[in-house]
Amino acid sequence: MSADLHQIWVYLSASPLAGLTLTLVAYQIGLWVFEKLGRRPVLNPVLIAVVLIAGTLSLSGIDYRTYFDGAQFVHFLLGPATVALAIPLYNQFQEVRRSALALVVALLVGSAASALSAVALVWAFGGSKATILSMAPKSVTSPIAMGVSEQIGGLPSLTAVFVIITGIVAASLGTWVLNLVRVKDWRARGFGMGVAAHGIGTARALQVNEVAGAFAGLGMGLNGLATALLLPTLYHLIWG
Amino acid sequence: MLGTLTLLLLCQLAGELAARLLHLPVPGPVLGMLLLFAGLLLRGGVPDTVQDTAGGLLRHLSLLFVPAGVGVMVHVTRLETEALPIVAALFGSTLFGIAVTAKLMAFLLSRTDPRLEEEPGAGEQVKGDRA
Numbered sequence A: 001m002s003a004d005l006h007q008i009w010v011y012l013s014a015s016p017l018a019g020l021t022l023t024l025v026a027y028q029i030g031l032w033v034f035e036k037l038g039r040r041p042v043l044n045p046v047l048i049a050v051v052l053i054a055g056t057l058s059l060s061g062i063d064y065r066t067y068f069d070g071a072q073f074v075h076f077l078l079g080p081a082t083v084a085l086a087i088p089l090y091n092q093f094q095e096v097r098r099s100a101l102a103l104v105v106a107l108l109v110g111s112a113a114s115a116l117s118a119v120a121l122v123w124a125f126g127g128s129k130a131t132i133l134s135m136a137p138k139s140v141t142s143p144i145a146m147g148v149s150e151q152i153g154g155l156p157s158l159t160a161v162f163v164i165i166t167g168i169v170a171a172s173l174g175t176w177v178l179n180l181v182r183v184k185d186w187r188a189r190g191f192g193m194g195v196a197a198h199g200i201g202t203a204r205a206l207q208v209n210e211v212a213g214a215f216a217g218l219g220m221g222l223n224g225l226a227t228a229l230l231l232p233t234l235y236h237l238i239w240g
Numbered sequence B: 001m002l003g004t005l006t007l008l009l010l011c012q013l014a015g016e017l018a019a020r021l022l023h024l025p026v027p028g029p030v031l032g033m034l035l036l037f038a039g040l041l042l043r044g045g046v047p048d049t050v051q052d053t054a055g056g057l058l059r060h061l062s063l064l065f066v067p068a069g070v071g072v073m074v075h076v077t078r079l080e081t082e083a084l085p086i087v088a089a090l091f092g093s094t095l096f097g098i099a100v101t102a103k104l105m106a107f108l109l110s111r112t113d114p115r116l117e118e119e120p121g122a123g124e125q126v127k128g129d130r131a
Helices: A002-014 A015-037 A043-060 A066-078 A079-086 A086-091 A093-098 A100-124 A129-135 A140-153 A156-179 A188-210 A210-239 B002-021 B028-043 B048-059 B061-081 B083-112 B120-124
Strands: none
Touching: A002 A015, A002 A086, A015 A043, A015 A066, A015 B061, A043 A066, A043 A129, A043 A156, A066 B061, A079 A140, A079 A188, A079 B002, A079 B048, A079 B061, A086 A140, A086 A210, A086 B028, A086 B048, A093 A100, A093 A156, A093 A210, A100 A129, A100 A188, A100 A210, A100 B083, A129 A140, A129 A156, A129 B083, A140 A156, A140 A188, A140 A210, A140 B048, A156 A188, A156 B061, A156 B083, A188 A210, A188 B048, A188 B061, A188 B083, A210 B028, B002 B028, B002 B048, B048 B061, B061 B083
């Protein structure tokens, strides 16, 4: 009996099925908790899912790499999903065209404000150089951020973690900070979330309002472009 | 659904190829997004099936970040030793970034395209719940 169980365990921990199923089940639980407890942004489904999965892996002694062998199928869909952002963007194209100048200026200032304040804060509180460099691209979606991190000498996997936490912070506290600075325009609210907090901020904006969602998707895409182009250039100017 | 998924993958593949062949520092999926967008502009509309499938994928966008998020396990030691700078930077810069971007955008829009200012009801599509 215990030999059977052991064999089942060996099979499960080697096949992608377990990691994939665990990811979807944990996320479903996250969504369920989020819905049941009144859609409070602090109970972000991603946060709940990450805590549940990390807890399960630690308890069962499975390492991250083994888990990721299965979960990579979900991770892979980030690419097609980024492409799919063209659709809400197209749906809102009239809006976007009318606000083009505002978009470009807000993008460049917002992108610089996010990256520079992140770098300055790590430095001011005595963080290491690897952490500073890994932190710089954390406002953009993870495939882009990881690429930029590698280019400037950060740790891509650490950057991925910063990217996710950035998204969770924005999804949890974004509404609060937007109300605090009294921004009412859905276009501006969505754009801020997308520029500063990529896909998770966009997901949050899409939940709330279609216009905000489209501008968030646009902000995420544009900041992805801006960061991919400007950050490595800036880095070489500063550190040579 | 299958057609849409194929379309998305083709755009991504074309984006990846373009980025590599032309040595662009831009990630492939972003170029793919621009390609699809250009295609939609040329076609002059989004087919219903594409609208539905893409909508389904984007509704669960945050799920796709979960596997990378679990990577936090690998970095526990660094996160512990540098907890203060990391927490300060993540919270500080994210909230600062959102506030600066949204405030500036709202200011510029109120100058160039103050449409929503004239319709105070427009901001209340979902009651009490803002992005």
